[in-house]
Amino acid sequence: MFPDRLLRVVQLLSRLPGVGEKTAQRYALALLVGDENVPRDLGRALSELRDHVGPCSICGHVADRSSPDEAPRCSICRDSRRDPSILCVVARVQDLLSIERSGAMRGRYHVLGKLLSPLDGVGRDDIGVDRLIARVSSSDGAIREVLVATPPSVDGEATALLLSRELGALGVHVSRIASGVPHGGDLEFADQVTIGRAIEHRRRFG
């Protein structure tokens, strides 16, 4: 029904997260009909993307790879106004971006890339714990607190537990983001675990 070249684009677009065949078809057809520059420019930008953008050599956030003789460093690691005493550990770059949008984090980050997941065969060594330990140790006490901001899921909690043990042994304070009923959320529709946590982790007023 479709020319081969179009099928190939549909196939590749459906490799994007959450994109099924129908959505990929919609995207491909839109690229065929609209402004002719969009597919060409997007094509060029994508072909070169991985040559110019890569993980920050310090924290794993996305960084410019423009200078080939230097290890890439992201804008946050380069920003001297960041508080060097607090390090926020996240699972993915997306989570880092969410936290940045909140404006609540003044320190720097560490992106694990993955969460511990025994069922999927992701173990301690796959999430780069040693790299994180090396970073904290080599800071010579500059990093005083590690805030583990992995999600409050089974894998996220397992990862947090592992990190709290291994990093705690270095003498650094390890903290965990709060979990509870979200802002604007309704207790009526919150699940049991969330309610349980909100009560268990209750705080005193004032």
Added chain:
Amino acid sequence: MFPDRLLRVVQLLSRLPGVGEKTAQRYALALLVGDENVPRDLGRALSELRDHVGPCSICGHVADRSSPDEAPRCSICRDSRRDPSILCVVARVQDLLSIERSGAMRGRYHVLGKLLSPLDGVGRDDIGVDRLIARVSSSDGAIREVLVATPPSVDGEATALLLSRELGALGVHVSRIASGVPHGGDLEFADQVTIGRAIEHRRRFG
């Protein structure tokens, strides 16, 4: 926060239909992390897409542009097993694909590309009515029925009305797809117009 090259990819991805900035970011980050071949292959495929795929010169469906000296003809127009007596007029290629999936259409198609929309300044000449009239006229009676399968919306109905008038004058039968409560749909949740139509266009049993 993002390297320029990545921002550019996010910007271009958000030109896709229904893709906002957050979704575009998610796509871009996935392309940065996953298989390195995906962004490169997708990039190449997109750069060349419009050179190799274009509208069918007969019906407007997507077609292979591979041979530069021939006008592109789609797989449906080339398929001699198609019933030449019935022509189905649709607004978009997506609608054609939906109808093809149903298997209920044995004839050929005509893709308008747009619907009549006075509010958006889309008039009679913008939807290629003359091209459709020429196609029907030049068939020398081979096309006996034109089924107007534009959507049952204000613009779709306006387009159908215009086509029924202009094509009716050529002596061809003009029909319209049925509109009513969809298969598996619930009368309780159907809107008033749909219910009204389902009753107005009721059919006798047998």
